[in-house]
Amino acid sequence: MKSSRSTLIAAVAAGVFGAAIALVAASLIGGGIGSETTTLIRGGSAGTLQPVSSNSALTPREIYKRDSKGVVFITSTGVSSQSQSGPFGAPESGSGTATGSGFVIDRAGTILTNAHVVDGAKKVTVRFSNDKTVDAKLLGADRSSDIAVLQVNPDGLDLTTLPLASANDVEVGDPVVAIGNPFGQAFSLTTGVVSAKHRSIDGLNGFAINDVIQTDAAINPGNSGGPLIDSAGEVIGINSQIETGGSGGGNVGIGFAVPIDTARKLLPGLRKGTVDTGYLGISSLSITPELAPLKLPVDKGVLVETVTPGSPAGKAGMKGGSVPAKLGGQQIKIGGDIIQKIDGRPMNTSLALSAYVSSKKAGDQIEIQLLRGGKDEKTVTVTLGRRPQQSITAPK
Secondary structure (H helix, E strand, C coil), X not given: CCCXXXXXXXXXXXXCCCCCCECCCCCECCCCCCCCCCCCEEECCCCCEEECCCCCCCCHHHHXXXXXXXXXXXXXXXXXXXXXXXXXXXXXXXXXXXXXXXXXXXXXCEEEECHHHHCCCCEEEEECCCXXXXXXXXXXXXXXXXXXXXECCCCCCCCCCCCECCHHHCCCXXXXXXXXXXXXXXXXXXXXXXXXXXXXXXXXXXXXXXXXXXXXXXXXXXXXXXXEEECCCCEEEEEEEEECCCCCCCCCCCEEEEEHHHHHHHHHHHHCCCCCEEEXXXXXXXXXXXXXXXXXXXXXCEXXXXXXXXXXXXXXXXXXXXXXXXXCCEEEEECCCEEEEXXXXXXXXXXHHHHHHHCCECCCEEEEEEEECCCXXXXXXXXXXXXXXXXXXXXX
């Protein structure tokens, strides 16, 4: 739905270090993660995650000394052109190589990274800061949130686990550091601050990733999957993409990290290779003052532009737009349902709708209050599906 005037790239080197990877914006509802209360966790004994006890401020030097041993250099080989095609631009042959970063979260050998670092790979290896390299098994990946979980055999490895905090606990201006492998420069540290919160970026399949952290800590190709760390030395996000402003593949001071809260929510399913994030199956527009020229019947809500055939929304009888219109030079469709509430909660933006749907699981039922034809108020019950991992093309 939204169009990006500048270029976002995934901070991963695909095939050649520093390759620019363009991202195409989309707005298929059912992406990202809604706000929810979570328990802060810290890496502990094998297979467990322990509560965080305090938030003592550390210097970047102290953070690096403590946490860098828990960061890994990931190499994915045999990347297929099909799995890495489109906005993440992959090598043309099946012999391509992608590199990125990751970090250990427990002594059982569980590693978090980005899905695009390992997407379609035939083999994945991880290298630790002591130069020990081992094979890793991909347990599960979610292309819509750009999160993947790897497993290494912990035998013989003196694993350092990184403590996990919450993106909800940091504010704009708080200091952060990023540790990763930019342009193949292994285990590098950069510093910055939280520049903004609640940004939205797109996953590999076009679904929105919500509540993303924006930072000016330098993030470059090869940093993908590495940790964004707060002043207590605890992970608050997974570095994923950077804004290039159309200037190429380098950092311009705008980077994005998927909140660690999103990873924590998906972790139990990804360990088993499954993702149960709720899926509605529409594309939409937030009704804002900018839409006033369209003379819509209401001044707030979410306008349904398209409904994917066979999706939960389609099965429930929801209607997309059928009347062509132009807004800001873009072609859109109006005349579709206008969503006003879900489960009694007002829905005034597409992002709020996306966050709420994705906070649910496949099989959950939601009640949608909508306006049809500009005057008829209806309530439809939708049983959510499982969000597709592949991209979905909106109906014409």
